[in-house]
Amino acid sequence: MKYIIETSKHQSFSEASKALFISQSTLSTAIKSVEESLGIILFHRNNRGVTLTYDGEDYLKYAKEIVYQSEQLEQRYQSRKYLPMRFSVSTQRLPFAVRSFTKLTSDLNLDTYDIAIRECPTYSVIHDVATHRSELGILSIHNSYISSIKKVLVSYNLCFNEISQLKPYVFINSLHPLATKKSISLEDLEPYPFVTYDQKIDLSHFTEEILFYKLLNRNIHVSDRCTKIALVRNCNCFSIGPDLTNSNADIFHKGLGEILAIPLKNFPEPLHLGYISLISQPLSKLSKQYLRYLESDVKTIAKL
Template sequence: MTLTELRYIVAVAREKHFGRAAEACFVSQPTLSVAIKKLEEELDVKLFERGGAEVSVTPLGDEIVRQAQQVLEQAQAIKEIAKRGKNPLAGPLRLGIIYTIGPYLLPELVKHAIAQTPQMPLMLQEHFTVKLLEMLRTGELDCAIMAEPFPDTGLAVAPLYDEPFIVAVPATHPLATRETISAEELKRETMLLLGTGHCFRDQVLEVCPEFARFSSQTEGIRKSFEGSSLETIKHMVASGMGITVVPVLSVPKEPSEHVRYIPFTPPAPTRRVVLAWRRSFPRYEAIAALRNAVYACQLNGVTLLS
Protein backbone atom coordinates (compact mmCIF):
# COMPACT_ATOMS: atom_id res chain seq x y z
CA MET A 1 0.00 0.00 0.00
CA THR A 2 1.43 3.40 -1.00
CA LEU A 3 0.43 7.04 -0.56
CA THR A 4 0.09 7.24 -4.33
CA GLU A 5 -2.53 4.46 -4.34
CA LEU A 6 -4.39 6.20 -1.53
CA ARG A 7 -4.30 9.45 -3.49
CA TYR A 8 -5.79 7.62 -6.49
CA ILE A 9 -8.76 6.17 -4.58
CA VAL A 10 -9.52 9.54 -2.98
CA ALA A 11 -9.51 11.14 -6.44
CA VAL A 12 -11.86 8.50 -7.88
CA ALA A 13 -14.23 8.88 -4.92
CA ARG A 14 -14.25 12.65 -5.44
CA GLU A 15 -14.59 12.67 -9.24
CA LYS A 16 -16.80 9.54 -9.50
CA HIS A 17 -15.02 8.86 -12.79
CA PHE A 18 -11.74 7.07 -13.52
CA GLY A 19 -10.80 9.29 -16.45
CA ARG A 20 -11.32 12.56 -14.57
CA ALA A 21 -9.54 11.15 -11.52
CA ALA A 22 -6.54 10.20 -13.69
CA GLU A 23 -6.44 13.75 -15.13
CA ALA A 24 -6.58 15.23 -11.62
CA CYS A 25 -3.64 13.01 -10.58
CA PHE A 26 -1.70 13.75 -13.81
CA VAL A 27 -1.43 10.07 -14.79
CA SER A 28 -2.95 7.93 -17.52
CA GLN A 29 -6.20 6.13 -16.81
CA PRO A 30 -4.62 2.64 -17.21
CA THR A 31 -1.94 3.57 -14.66
CA LEU A 32 -4.58 4.68 -12.16
CA SER A 33 -6.84 1.67 -12.80
CA VAL A 34 -4.00 -0.84 -12.40
CA ALA A 35 -2.89 0.77 -9.12
CA ILE A 36 -6.43 0.71 -7.69
CA LYS A 37 -6.95 -2.90 -8.77
CA LYS A 38 -3.67 -3.80 -7.04
CA LEU A 39 -4.84 -2.10 -3.84
CA GLU A 40 -8.22 -3.87 -3.98
CA GLU A 41 -6.43 -7.22 -4.35
CA GLU A 42 -4.09 -6.42 -1.46
CA LEU A 43 -7.00 -5.46 0.81
CA ASP A 44 -9.25 -8.18 -0.64
CA VAL A 45 -12.18 -5.73 -0.86
CA LYS A 46 -14.08 -4.02 -3.64
CA LEU A 47 -13.73 -0.26 -3.32
CA PHE A 48 -15.77 0.91 -6.33
CA GLU A 49 -18.79 -0.18 -8.36
CA ARG A 50 -17.76 0.35 -11.98
CA GLY A 51 -21.10 0.01 -13.81
CA GLY A 52 -22.77 2.89 -15.69
CA ALA A 53 -21.48 6.34 -16.53
CA GLU A 54 -20.59 7.16 -12.93
CA VAL A 55 -18.38 5.23 -10.55
CA SER A 56 -19.87 4.73 -7.07
CA VAL A 57 -18.07 3.94 -3.84
CA THR A 58 -19.02 0.75 -1.98
CA PRO A 59 -20.02 1.15 1.70
CA LEU A 60 -16.75 -0.44 2.86
CA GLY A 61 -14.87 1.55 0.23
CA ASP A 62 -16.32 4.76 1.65
CA GLU A 63 -14.80 3.98 5.05
CA ILE A 64 -11.44 3.18 3.48
CA VAL A 65 -11.49 6.36 1.37
CA ARG A 66 -12.17 8.46 4.47
CA GLN A 67 -9.27 6.81 6.28
CA ALA A 68 -7.07 7.28 3.22
CA GLN A 69 -7.88 11.00 3.24
CA GLN A 70 -6.79 11.23 6.87
CA VAL A 71 -3.54 9.41 6.09
CA LEU A 72 -2.83 11.78 3.18
CA GLU A 73 -3.54 14.79 5.40
CA GLN A 74 -1.17 13.49 8.05
CA ALA A 75 1.51 12.86 5.43
CA GLN A 76 1.06 16.43 4.16
CA ALA A 77 1.20 17.67 7.76
CA ILE A 78 4.66 16.14 8.13
CA LYS A 79 5.84 18.20 5.14
CA GLU A 80 4.14 21.30 6.51
CA ILE A 81 5.79 20.85 9.91
CA ALA A 82 9.17 20.66 8.19
CA LYS A 83 8.41 23.84 6.22
CA ARG A 84 7.12 25.60 9.31
CA GLY A 85 10.44 24.94 11.03
CA LYS A 86 12.09 27.02 8.33
CA ASN A 87 9.38 29.61 7.53
CA PRO A 88 5.66 29.04 8.28
CA LEU A 89 4.72 31.73 5.75
CA ALA A 90 6.72 30.21 2.90
CA GLY A 91 4.73 28.59 0.12
CA PRO A 92 1.25 29.08 -1.36
CA LEU A 93 -1.93 29.27 0.72
CA ARG A 94 -4.95 27.63 -0.96
CA LEU A 95 -7.88 29.95 -0.26
CA GLY A 96 -11.52 29.35 -1.18
CA ILE A 97 -14.08 32.16 -1.31
CA ILE A 98 -17.80 32.32 -2.12
CA TYR A 99 -19.07 34.05 -5.25
CA THR A 100 -20.78 36.94 -3.43
CA ILE A 101 -17.62 37.91 -1.54
CA GLY A 102 -14.77 37.21 -3.98
CA PRO A 103 -15.20 40.06 -6.52
CA TYR A 104 -15.51 42.69 -3.78
CA LEU A 105 -12.92 41.55 -1.20
CA LEU A 106 -10.18 39.99 -3.35
CA PRO A 107 -8.85 43.14 -5.11
CA GLU A 108 -7.96 44.71 -1.74
CA LEU A 109 -7.04 41.42 -0.05
CA VAL A 110 -4.60 40.29 -2.74
CA LYS A 111 -2.95 43.73 -2.75
CA HIS A 112 -2.33 43.62 1.01
CA ALA A 113 -1.32 39.94 0.97
CA ILE A 114 1.35 40.71 -1.64
CA ALA A 115 2.59 43.66 0.41
CA GLN A 116 2.66 41.82 3.75
CA THR A 117 3.58 38.23 2.79
CA PRO A 118 4.98 38.14 -0.78
CA GLN A 119 6.47 34.71 -0.04
CA MET A 120 2.95 33.29 0.47
CA PRO A 121 1.01 33.60 -2.82
CA LEU A 122 -2.73 32.96 -2.65
CA MET A 123 -4.10 30.12 -4.79
CA LEU A 124 -7.74 31.15 -5.19
CA GLN A 125 -10.84 29.01 -5.72
CA GLU A 126 -14.28 30.64 -6.05
CA HIS A 127 -17.30 28.40 -5.42
CA PHE A 128 -20.54 27.76 -3.51
CA THR A 129 -20.33 27.28 0.27
CA VAL A 130 -21.22 23.58 0.13
CA LYS A 131 -18.42 22.90 -2.38
CA LEU A 132 -15.86 24.88 -0.38
CA LEU A 133 -16.75 22.90 2.75
CA GLU A 134 -16.18 19.66 0.83
CA MET A 135 -12.84 20.92 -0.51
CA LEU A 136 -11.75 21.87 3.00
CA ARG A 137 -12.68 18.42 4.27
CA THR A 138 -10.77 16.63 1.51
CA GLY A 139 -7.68 18.84 1.87
CA GLU A 140 -8.02 20.54 -1.53
CA LEU A 141 -8.19 23.91 0.27
CA ASP A 142 -6.31 25.19 3.30
CA CYS A 143 -8.92 27.75 4.32
CA ALA A 144 -12.03 29.51 3.01
CA ILE A 145 -13.82 32.83 3.41
CA MET A 146 -17.57 32.25 3.70
CA ALA A 147 -20.70 33.73 5.25
CA GLU A 148 -22.41 32.17 8.23
CA PRO A 149 -24.42 30.14 8.84
CA PHE A 150 -23.14 26.88 7.38
CA PRO A 151 -23.24 23.28 8.68
CA ASP A 152 -20.98 22.51 11.63
CA THR A 153 -18.20 20.40 10.13
CA GLY A 154 -15.74 20.64 13.01
CA LEU A 155 -13.77 23.42 11.33
CA ALA A 156 -11.94 26.18 13.17
CA VAL A 157 -13.71 29.48 12.47
CA ALA A 158 -12.59 33.07 13.03
CA PRO A 159 -14.94 36.04 12.43
CA LEU A 160 -13.72 38.68 9.96
CA TYR A 161 -16.48 41.27 9.63
CA ASP A 162 -20.23 41.93 9.76
CA GLU A 163 -21.63 43.22 6.48
CA PRO A 164 -25.02 44.96 6.23
CA PHE A 165 -27.37 44.47 3.29
CA ILE A 166 -28.58 47.34 1.14
CA VAL A 167 -31.46 47.73 -1.33
CA ALA A 168 -30.77 48.38 -5.02
CA VAL A 169 -33.60 49.99 -7.02
CA PRO A 170 -33.86 51.46 -10.53
CA ALA A 171 -33.19 55.20 -10.63
CA THR A 172 -36.72 55.75 -11.99
CA HIS A 173 -38.41 53.69 -9.23
CA PRO A 174 -40.72 55.48 -6.75
CA LEU A 175 -38.51 54.24 -3.89
CA ALA A 176 -35.36 55.77 -5.45
CA THR A 177 -35.82 59.04 -3.55
CA ARG A 178 -36.12 57.40 -0.14
CA GLU A 179 -33.49 57.75 2.60
CA THR A 180 -34.20 54.24 3.95
CA ILE A 181 -36.44 51.30 3.06
CA SER A 182 -38.03 48.75 5.40
CA ALA A 183 -38.13 45.03 4.71
CA GLU A 184 -41.93 45.21 4.88
CA GLU A 185 -42.02 47.58 1.90
CA LEU A 186 -40.06 45.15 -0.27
CA LYS A 187 -42.90 42.63 -0.14
CA ARG A 188 -44.85 44.67 -2.68
CA GLU A 189 -42.02 44.78 -5.21
CA THR A 190 -40.72 42.61 -8.06
CA MET A 191 -37.66 40.93 -6.57
CA LEU A 192 -34.50 39.78 -8.35
CA LEU A 193 -32.69 36.90 -6.63
CA LEU A 194 -29.51 34.90 -7.10
CA GLY A 195 -30.02 31.34 -8.34
CA THR A 196 -30.23 28.26 -6.14
CA GLY A 197 -26.93 27.33 -4.49
CA HIS A 198 -25.91 30.85 -3.47
CA CYS A 199 -26.03 31.25 0.31
CA PHE A 200 -26.71 34.97 -0.14
CA ARG A 201 -30.00 34.05 -1.82
CA ASP A 202 -31.01 32.17 1.34
CA GLN A 203 -30.01 35.14 3.50
CA VAL A 204 -32.17 37.49 1.42
CA LEU A 205 -35.08 35.06 1.73
CA GLU A 206 -34.67 35.23 5.50
CA VAL A 207 -35.17 39.00 5.32
CA CYS A 208 -38.39 38.58 3.31
CA PRO A 209 -39.60 34.94 3.27
CA GLU A 210 -42.41 35.94 0.87
CA PHE A 211 -39.85 36.05 -1.96
CA ALA A 212 -39.59 32.26 -1.81
CA ARG A 213 -43.06 31.95 -3.33
CA PHE A 214 -42.59 32.18 -7.07
CA SER A 215 -46.27 32.65 -7.89
CA SER A 216 -47.59 35.74 -9.66
CA GLN A 217 -50.85 35.27 -7.75
CA THR A 218 -49.15 35.37 -4.34
CA GLU A 219 -50.29 38.40 -2.40
CA GLY A 220 -47.41 40.68 -1.46
CA ILE A 221 -45.14 39.90 -4.40
CA ARG A 222 -45.77 39.91 -8.13
CA LYS A 223 -42.85 37.93 -9.49
CA SER A 224 -39.29 36.85 -8.76
CA PHE A 225 -36.51 36.51 -11.31
CA GLU A 226 -33.13 34.86 -10.88
CA GLY A 227 -29.63 35.90 -11.94
CA SER A 228 -26.31 34.05 -11.97
CA SER A 229 -24.28 36.77 -10.22
CA LEU A 230 -24.78 39.97 -8.26
CA GLU A 231 -23.36 41.97 -11.16
CA THR A 232 -25.86 40.42 -13.60
CA ILE A 233 -28.70 41.22 -11.19
CA LYS A 234 -27.53 44.84 -10.90
CA HIS A 235 -27.77 45.15 -14.70
CA MET A 236 -31.31 43.77 -14.48
CA VAL A 237 -32.13 46.38 -11.83
CA ALA A 238 -30.68 49.12 -14.05
CA SER A 239 -32.91 48.00 -16.91
CA GLY A 240 -35.97 48.38 -14.68
CA MET A 241 -36.86 44.69 -14.22
CA GLY A 242 -37.16 44.97 -10.45
CA ILE A 243 -35.26 45.58 -7.25
CA THR A 244 -32.76 43.49 -5.30
CA VAL A 245 -30.83 43.26 -2.04
CA VAL A 246 -27.01 43.25 -2.13
CA PRO A 247 -24.17 43.18 0.44
CA VAL A 248 -22.74 46.64 1.06
CA LEU A 249 -19.26 45.80 -0.31
CA SER A 250 -20.80 45.18 -3.73
CA VAL A 251 -22.04 48.78 -3.94
CA PRO A 252 -19.93 50.67 -6.53
CA LYS A 253 -17.68 53.40 -5.14
CA GLU A 254 -18.86 55.81 -7.85
CA PRO A 255 -22.58 56.74 -8.03
CA SER A 256 -24.53 54.81 -10.65
CA GLU A 257 -26.65 56.64 -13.21
CA HIS A 258 -29.28 53.92 -13.39
CA VAL A 259 -29.30 52.27 -9.93
CA ARG A 260 -29.86 53.79 -6.48
CA TYR A 261 -28.51 52.02 -3.38
CA ILE A 262 -30.64 52.70 -0.31
CA PRO A 263 -29.99 51.49 3.26
CA PHE A 264 -32.53 49.44 5.20
CA THR A 265 -34.44 51.13 7.99
CA PRO A 266 -32.48 50.16 11.15
CA PRO A 267 -31.77 47.55 12.24
CA ALA A 268 -30.41 46.54 8.84
CA PRO A 269 -30.08 42.80 8.07
CA THR A 270 -26.44 41.69 8.00
CA ARG A 271 -24.29 38.67 7.31
CA ARG A 272 -21.20 37.57 9.24
CA VAL A 273 -18.19 36.78 7.07
CA VAL A 274 -15.70 34.32 8.57
CA LEU A 275 -12.47 32.51 7.79
CA ALA A 276 -12.64 28.72 8.24
CA TRP A 277 -9.90 26.10 8.20
CA ARG A 278 -9.28 22.50 9.28
CA ARG A 279 -8.21 22.23 12.89
CA SER A 280 -5.40 19.91 11.77
CA PHE A 281 -3.94 22.54 9.39
CA PRO A 282 -0.45 23.17 10.82
CA ARG A 283 0.32 26.63 9.37
CA TYR A 284 -1.56 28.76 11.87
CA GLU A 285 0.84 31.66 11.21
CA ALA A 286 -0.38 31.67 7.60
CA ILE A 287 -4.00 31.88 8.79
CA ALA A 288 -3.09 34.78 11.10
CA ALA A 289 -1.28 36.55 8.25
CA LEU A 290 -4.34 36.19 6.00
CA ARG A 291 -6.59 37.64 8.71
CA ASN A 292 -4.21 40.58 9.12
CA ALA A 293 -4.37 41.18 5.36
CA VAL A 294 -8.18 41.27 5.57
CA TYR A 295 -8.03 43.74 8.48
CA ALA A 296 -5.73 45.97 6.43
CA CYS A 297 -8.32 46.24 3.65
CA GLN A 298 -10.43 49.36 3.30
CA LEU A 299 -13.89 47.80 3.53
CA ASN A 300 -16.38 50.64 3.61
CA GLY A 301 -19.62 49.96 5.44
CA VAL A 302 -18.60 46.78 7.27
CA THR A 303 -17.74 46.23 10.94
CA LEU A 304 -14.39 44.47 11.36
CA LEU A 305 -14.30 41.79 14.07
CA SER A 306 -11.15 40.79 15.93
Protein backbone atom coordinates (compact mmCIF):
# COMPACT_ATOMS: atom_id res chain seq x y z
CA MET A 1 0.00 0.00 0.00
CA LYS A 2 2.84 2.38 0.84
CA TYR A 3 4.42 1.58 -2.54
CA ILE A 4 1.18 2.40 -4.37
CA ILE A 5 0.65 5.63 -2.41
CA GLU A 6 4.21 6.77 -3.15
CA THR A 7 3.92 5.87 -6.85
CA SER A 8 0.67 7.84 -7.11
CA LYS A 9 2.36 10.81 -5.47
CA HIS A 10 5.33 10.87 -7.89
CA GLN A 11 3.44 9.54 -10.95
CA SER A 12 6.64 7.66 -11.79
CA PHE A 13 8.02 4.25 -10.88
CA SER A 14 11.60 5.53 -11.00
CA GLU A 15 10.96 8.55 -8.74
CA ALA A 16 8.86 6.52 -6.32
CA SER A 17 11.52 3.79 -6.09
CA LYS A 18 14.14 6.42 -5.23
CA ALA A 19 11.92 7.86 -2.48
CA LEU A 20 11.30 4.36 -1.10
CA PHE A 21 14.98 3.33 -1.38
CA ILE A 22 14.17 0.23 -3.40
CA SER A 23 14.88 -0.77 -6.97
CA GLN A 24 12.43 0.16 -9.72
CA SER A 25 11.99 -3.50 -10.63
CA THR A 26 11.09 -4.39 -7.02
CA LEU A 27 8.48 -1.63 -6.96
CA SER A 28 7.03 -2.53 -10.33
CA THR A 29 6.84 -6.24 -9.44
CA ALA A 30 5.13 -5.50 -6.10
CA ILE A 31 2.44 -3.32 -7.68
CA LYS A 32 1.89 -5.83 -10.47
CA SER A 33 1.41 -8.54 -7.83
CA VAL A 34 -1.28 -6.47 -6.10
CA GLU A 35 -3.08 -5.85 -9.39
CA GLU A 36 -3.07 -9.56 -10.24
CA SER A 37 -4.21 -10.51 -6.74
CA LEU A 38 -7.16 -8.05 -6.80
CA GLY A 39 -7.98 -8.51 -10.48
CA ILE A 40 -7.79 -4.77 -11.24
CA ILE A 41 -5.41 -2.30 -12.91
CA LEU A 42 -4.20 0.42 -10.55
CA PHE A 43 -2.11 2.51 -12.95
CA HIS A 44 -2.13 3.51 -16.59
CA ARG A 45 1.46 3.11 -17.75
CA ASN A 46 3.04 5.13 -20.60
CA ASN A 47 6.39 6.64 -21.54
CA ARG A 48 5.70 9.82 -19.56
CA GLY A 49 5.00 7.93 -16.31
CA VAL A 50 1.92 6.50 -14.61
CA THR A 51 -1.53 7.75 -13.66
CA LEU A 52 -4.21 6.20 -11.51
CA THR A 53 -7.08 4.34 -13.08
CA TYR A 54 -10.62 4.66 -11.71
CA ASP A 55 -10.04 1.48 -9.65
CA GLY A 56 -6.68 2.89 -8.59
CA GLU A 57 -8.28 6.09 -7.26
CA ASP A 58 -10.85 4.05 -5.35
CA TYR A 59 -8.17 1.74 -3.97
CA LEU A 60 -6.00 4.69 -2.93
CA LYS A 61 -8.73 6.19 -0.71
CA TYR A 62 -8.86 3.07 1.44
CA ALA A 63 -5.13 2.38 1.28
CA LYS A 64 -4.29 5.84 2.64
CA GLU A 65 -6.64 5.36 5.59
CA ILE A 66 -5.25 1.91 6.39
CA VAL A 67 -1.62 3.06 6.13
CA TYR A 68 -2.37 6.09 8.31
CA GLN A 69 -3.97 3.92 11.01
CA SER A 70 -1.08 1.47 10.80
CA GLU A 71 1.46 4.27 11.26
CA GLN A 72 -0.48 5.64 14.21
CA LEU A 73 -0.48 2.20 15.81
CA GLU A 74 3.27 1.82 15.25
CA GLN A 75 3.96 5.26 16.70
CA ARG A 76 1.87 4.54 19.76
CA TYR A 77 3.90 1.51 20.74
CA GLN A 78 7.27 2.66 19.46
CA SER A 79 6.90 5.80 21.56
CA ARG A 80 6.44 3.58 24.61
CA LYS A 81 10.16 2.76 24.35
CA TYR A 82 10.86 6.33 25.35
CA LEU A 83 8.42 6.37 28.27
CA PRO A 84 10.58 5.31 31.21
CA MET A 85 7.64 4.78 33.57
CA ARG A 86 4.37 2.96 32.89
CA PHE A 87 1.85 2.14 35.58
CA SER A 88 -1.87 1.61 35.96
CA VAL A 89 -4.01 0.88 39.01
CA SER A 90 -7.71 0.03 39.17
CA THR A 91 -9.55 0.64 42.41
CA GLN A 92 -12.95 0.59 44.00
CA ARG A 93 -14.24 4.10 44.70
CA LEU A 94 -11.78 4.54 47.60
CA PRO A 95 -10.48 8.06 48.31
CA PHE A 96 -7.22 6.88 49.91
CA ALA A 97 -6.36 4.98 46.72
CA VAL A 98 -6.76 8.23 44.76
CA ARG A 99 -4.78 10.24 47.33
CA SER A 100 -1.91 7.75 47.04
CA PHE A 101 -1.97 8.03 43.24
CA THR A 102 -1.84 11.82 43.56
CA LYS A 103 1.25 11.58 45.76
CA LEU A 104 2.87 9.21 43.29
CA THR A 105 2.18 11.61 40.42
CA SER A 106 3.62 14.54 42.39
CA ASP A 107 6.88 12.67 42.93
CA LEU A 108 7.40 11.62 39.31
CA ASN A 109 10.16 14.03 38.37
CA LEU A 110 10.30 12.86 34.76
CA ASP A 111 9.78 14.47 31.37
CA THR A 112 7.70 11.56 30.11
CA TYR A 113 5.59 8.87 31.72
CA ASP A 114 2.40 6.95 31.06
CA ILE A 115 0.28 6.24 34.14
CA ALA A 116 -3.43 5.75 34.85
CA ILE A 117 -5.93 5.23 37.65
CA ARG A 118 -9.41 3.78 37.14
CA GLU A 119 -12.17 4.01 39.76
CA CYS A 120 -14.66 1.25 39.00
CA PRO A 121 -16.84 -1.50 40.52
CA THR A 122 -15.22 -4.51 42.17
CA TYR A 123 -15.74 -6.92 39.28
CA SER A 124 -14.13 -4.37 36.91
CA VAL A 125 -11.11 -4.05 39.19
CA ILE A 126 -10.66 -7.82 39.08
CA HIS A 127 -11.13 -7.94 35.32
CA ASP A 128 -8.64 -5.10 34.73
CA VAL A 129 -5.87 -6.86 36.64
CA ALA A 130 -6.66 -10.29 35.17
CA THR A 131 -6.45 -8.89 31.62
CA HIS A 132 -3.26 -6.86 32.29
CA ARG A 133 -5.06 -3.55 31.89
CA SER A 134 -3.86 -2.62 35.38
CA GLU A 135 -0.93 -3.92 37.35
CA LEU A 136 -2.65 -3.45 40.71
CA GLY A 137 -6.23 -3.56 41.94
CA ILE A 138 -7.20 -1.97 45.27
CA LEU A 139 -10.05 -3.66 47.13
CA SER A 140 -11.82 -3.16 50.43
CA ILE A 141 -13.64 -6.39 51.31
CA HIS A 142 -16.09 -7.05 54.10
CA ASN A 143 -14.99 -9.79 56.51
CA SER A 144 -17.96 -11.98 55.59
CA TYR A 145 -16.98 -11.98 51.92
CA ILE A 146 -13.20 -12.35 52.07
CA SER A 147 -13.24 -16.13 51.50
CA SER A 148 -15.57 -16.00 48.50
CA ILE A 149 -13.61 -13.14 46.91
CA LYS A 150 -10.35 -15.05 47.29
CA LYS A 151 -11.88 -18.04 45.49
CA VAL A 152 -12.87 -15.76 42.61
CA LEU A 153 -9.35 -14.33 42.49
CA VAL A 154 -7.71 -17.76 42.32
CA SER A 155 -9.79 -18.59 39.25
CA TYR A 156 -8.21 -15.56 37.54
CA ASN A 157 -4.68 -16.40 38.71
CA LEU A 158 -4.77 -13.44 41.10
CA CYS A 159 -3.82 -13.11 44.75
CA PHE A 160 -5.08 -10.77 47.49
CA ASN A 161 -2.43 -9.09 49.64
CA GLU A 162 -3.87 -7.54 52.78
CA ILE A 163 -2.56 -4.14 53.84
CA SER A 164 -4.79 -3.32 56.79
CA GLN A 165 -8.11 -3.93 58.49
CA LEU A 166 -10.30 -0.85 58.71
CA LYS A 167 -13.31 0.10 60.76
CA PRO A 168 -16.53 1.03 58.95
CA TYR A 169 -17.91 4.54 59.40
CA VAL A 170 -21.29 6.12 58.76
CA PHE A 171 -21.05 9.24 56.59
CA ILE A 172 -23.71 11.91 56.99
CA ASN A 173 -23.83 15.68 56.62
CA SER A 174 -23.41 18.02 59.60
CA LEU A 175 -27.13 18.94 59.58
CA HIS A 176 -28.34 15.34 59.65
CA PRO A 177 -30.60 14.42 62.63
CA LEU A 178 -27.96 11.89 63.76
CA ALA A 179 -25.04 14.32 63.47
CA THR A 180 -24.66 14.85 67.23
CA LYS A 181 -24.21 11.14 68.01
CA LYS A 182 -20.76 9.81 68.89
CA SER A 183 -21.61 6.47 67.29
CA ILE A 184 -24.51 5.28 65.17
CA SER A 185 -26.26 1.91 65.18
CA LEU A 186 -28.02 0.11 62.35
CA GLU A 187 -31.32 0.75 64.11
CA ASP A 188 -30.61 4.49 64.12
CA LEU A 189 -30.13 4.40 60.34
CA GLU A 190 -33.33 2.55 59.43
CA PRO A 191 -35.46 5.68 58.69
CA TYR A 192 -32.90 7.16 56.27
CA PRO A 193 -31.96 6.41 52.65
CA PHE A 194 -28.81 4.36 52.06
CA VAL A 195 -26.60 5.65 49.21
CA THR A 196 -24.79 2.70 47.70
CA TYR A 197 -22.67 2.01 44.66
CA ASP A 198 -24.31 0.14 41.82
CA GLN A 199 -22.13 -2.91 41.11
CA LYS A 200 -24.14 -3.98 38.02
CA ILE A 201 -23.87 -7.54 39.25
CA ASP A 202 -26.20 -9.30 41.67
CA LEU A 203 -23.58 -10.57 44.12
CA SER A 204 -23.27 -8.90 47.50
CA HIS A 205 -19.60 -9.84 47.99
CA PHE A 206 -18.63 -7.63 45.04
CA THR A 207 -19.37 -4.42 46.93
CA GLU A 208 -16.78 -2.25 48.68
CA GLU A 209 -19.50 -1.32 51.13
CA ILE A 210 -21.36 -3.15 53.86
CA LEU A 211 -24.85 -4.10 52.71
CA PHE A 212 -27.59 -4.44 55.30
CA TYR A 213 -30.58 -6.24 53.89
CA LYS A 214 -32.99 -4.91 56.49
CA LEU A 215 -32.11 -1.39 55.35
CA LEU A 216 -33.18 -2.00 51.77
CA ASN A 217 -36.50 -0.16 52.10
CA ARG A 218 -34.80 3.03 50.90
CA ASN A 219 -31.84 2.67 48.57
CA ILE A 220 -30.18 5.14 46.24
CA HIS A 221 -27.82 3.50 43.76
CA VAL A 222 -25.08 5.63 42.23
CA SER A 223 -22.13 4.88 39.98
CA ASP A 224 -19.51 7.40 41.13
CA ARG A 225 -18.17 9.06 44.24
CA CYS A 226 -19.09 12.64 43.28
CA THR A 227 -22.77 11.74 43.07
CA LYS A 228 -22.64 9.95 46.40
CA ILE A 229 -20.94 12.93 48.06
CA ALA A 230 -23.52 15.34 46.62
CA LEU A 231 -26.40 13.23 47.95
CA VAL A 232 -24.90 12.84 51.42
CA ARG A 233 -24.18 16.58 51.57
CA ASN A 234 -27.62 17.71 50.48
CA CYS A 235 -30.01 15.08 51.83
CA ASN A 236 -30.56 13.09 55.00
CA CYS A 237 -28.94 10.12 53.32
CA PHE A 238 -26.10 8.07 54.68
CA SER A 239 -23.21 6.08 53.32
CA ILE A 240 -21.09 3.41 55.00
CA GLY A 241 -17.47 2.55 54.33
CA PRO A 242 -13.87 3.16 55.37
CA ASP A 243 -13.55 6.65 53.81
CA LEU A 244 -15.44 9.29 51.84
CA THR A 245 -13.76 12.39 50.45
CA ASN A 246 -14.93 15.65 51.98
CA SER A 247 -14.04 18.76 50.00
CA ASN A 248 -15.59 22.01 51.21
CA ALA A 249 -12.81 24.38 50.18
CA ASP A 250 -13.86 25.75 46.81
CA ILE A 251 -16.74 27.85 45.56
CA PHE A 252 -18.56 24.89 44.03
CA HIS A 253 -18.96 23.25 47.45
CA LYS A 254 -19.24 26.36 49.59
CA GLY A 255 -22.13 26.24 52.03
CA LEU A 256 -23.11 22.68 51.20
CA GLY A 257 -22.11 21.40 54.63
CA GLU A 258 -19.36 19.20 55.90
CA ILE A 259 -19.58 15.43 55.78
CA LEU A 260 -19.08 13.74 59.12
CA ALA A 261 -17.54 10.32 59.71
CA ILE A 262 -19.16 8.69 62.74
CA PRO A 263 -18.19 5.19 63.98
CA LEU A 264 -20.68 2.41 63.31
CA LYS A 265 -21.83 1.04 66.66
CA ASN A 266 -21.65 -2.66 67.57
CA PHE A 267 -20.06 -3.78 64.34
CA PRO A 268 -16.90 -5.75 65.19
CA GLU A 269 -16.19 -7.21 61.76
CA PRO A 270 -13.49 -5.25 59.89
CA LEU A 271 -13.05 -4.31 56.26
CA HIS A 272 -10.02 -6.00 54.71
CA LEU A 273 -8.09 -3.53 52.60
CA GLY A 274 -5.49 -4.87 50.20
CA TYR A 275 -4.26 -5.08 46.66
CA ILE A 276 -4.65 -7.77 44.03
CA SER A 277 -2.04 -8.67 41.45
CA LEU A 278 -1.20 -11.49 39.09
CA ILE A 279 0.44 -14.39 40.93
CA SER A 280 3.00 -14.92 38.18
CA GLN A 281 3.99 -11.27 37.69
CA PRO A 282 6.43 -9.43 40.00
CA LEU A 283 5.54 -5.88 41.00
CA SER A 284 7.18 -3.01 39.14
CA LYS A 285 9.11 -0.20 40.80
CA LEU A 286 6.15 2.17 40.41
CA SER A 287 3.73 -0.36 41.91
CA LYS A 288 5.91 -0.73 44.98
CA GLN A 289 6.21 3.03 45.30
CA TYR A 290 2.43 3.46 45.00
CA LEU A 291 1.83 0.79 47.64
CA ARG A 292 4.16 2.57 50.06
CA TYR A 293 2.04 5.71 49.75
CA LEU A 294 -1.13 3.66 50.15
CA GLU A 295 0.14 1.90 53.28
CA SER A 296 1.16 5.24 54.80
CA ASP A 297 -2.25 6.81 54.11
CA VAL A 298 -4.14 3.81 55.41
CA LYS A 299 -2.13 3.77 58.66
CA THR A 300 -3.46 7.25 59.36
CA ILE A 301 -7.05 6.08 58.82
CA ALA A 302 -6.54 2.95 60.93
CA LYS A 303 -5.48 5.05 63.93
CA LEU A 304 -8.72 7.04 63.94
